[in-house]
Amino acid sequence: MSLNANLESEQKQTDQLIYLSSQDIKHGIKTTYDAIATRYLAWTKPSHGTRLQYIQKLTPYLTATSSESEDIYILELGCGAGVPTTQFLTAQPGVHVTANDISSAQLALAAQNLPPDKVVFVHGDMMTLNFPPNTFSAVVSMYSLIHLPRDEQATLLHRIFRWLKPGGWFLANFGAEEDAGSTESEWLGERVEGGGMFWSAWGSEKTCEILEENGFRIKIKDVVREAEKEASKDDVMFLWVVAEKSYGITS
Secondary structure (H helix, E strand, O other), rough: OHHHHHHHHHHHHHHHHHOHHHHHHHHHHHHHHHHHHHHHHHHHHHHHHHHHHEEEEEHHHHHHHOOOOOOEEEEEEEEOOOOHHHHHHOOOOOEEEEEEOHHHHHHHHHHHHHOOOEEEEEOOOHHHOOOOOEEEEEEEEEHHHHHHHHHHHHHHHHHHHHHHHEEEEEEEEEEOEEEEEEEEEEEOOOOOOOEEEEEEEOOHHHHHHHHHHHOEEEEEEEEEEEEEEOOOHHEEEEEEEEEOOOOOOOO
C-alpha cells in the first residue's frame, strides 16, 4: 500500500471515530454479539486454553486470601456464553459469580451452561454497573474491556478497584499495542444490520501505569501472541494482567 493510501486509510478511520459515539459503539457490539453468539463461542475455542491458563494462575491467590469457611464472590465482565471461564470458576467450592454481558443472546447461552445456584446474571453495558465498595474478592474480564473506548477503560479500572475488597484480585487482558480505536462493520465473515465491532487499547506500558496509579499491585504481566486466524499475519498481541488491590487502600 502506498504512503498516500495509508494516510487516506488512517484519515478515514479517524473521521469514523469522530462521529462514532460510545452509545453507537455499544449498540453495534450488542447487536453483533446477539446475532453471532453461537458462532462466536465456536470461534473462541482455540483461546480456551489461554483463558484457563490465566484463571488457574488466579485461583491460588484467591484461596490464599480467603478462609476455608468464607465464600468467594467474583464479578465477571463480559462473561459471554460462560465457557470455559465461568464454568471453571463455578466448579470451585464456595465460589459465586456475578456474570455480566451486554448481549442477551450470550447470557441466554450462559444460562444453559452454568449452575443457576452459583451465578447471578446481569445484562447490560459494563459501564452502567454500580456496586458498593469492597464487594468482590476478584474481578475477571477476558476479551471484553478491549471493546470499550480507552477513556472508559481507564474509568472502569478505577471503579473495579473500588468494588474489590482489600487484598482482592483483578484478572484481565488488554491490547498490548496502542490503538486509539478500530472498527469493523463486518466481523467473522458476517455483516450484521445495525451491528459493528470496536476495539481500543492503551498498550502494555500505559495500561500498567493506569493500573498502578489506581493502587493495583501487578503480580503477573505477560504479553501473549494469539492467532485470530490460521495465517500468522492475523496474530494479535494481548497483555494479560493479574493484579492485587493492596491492603489498606480503599479508593
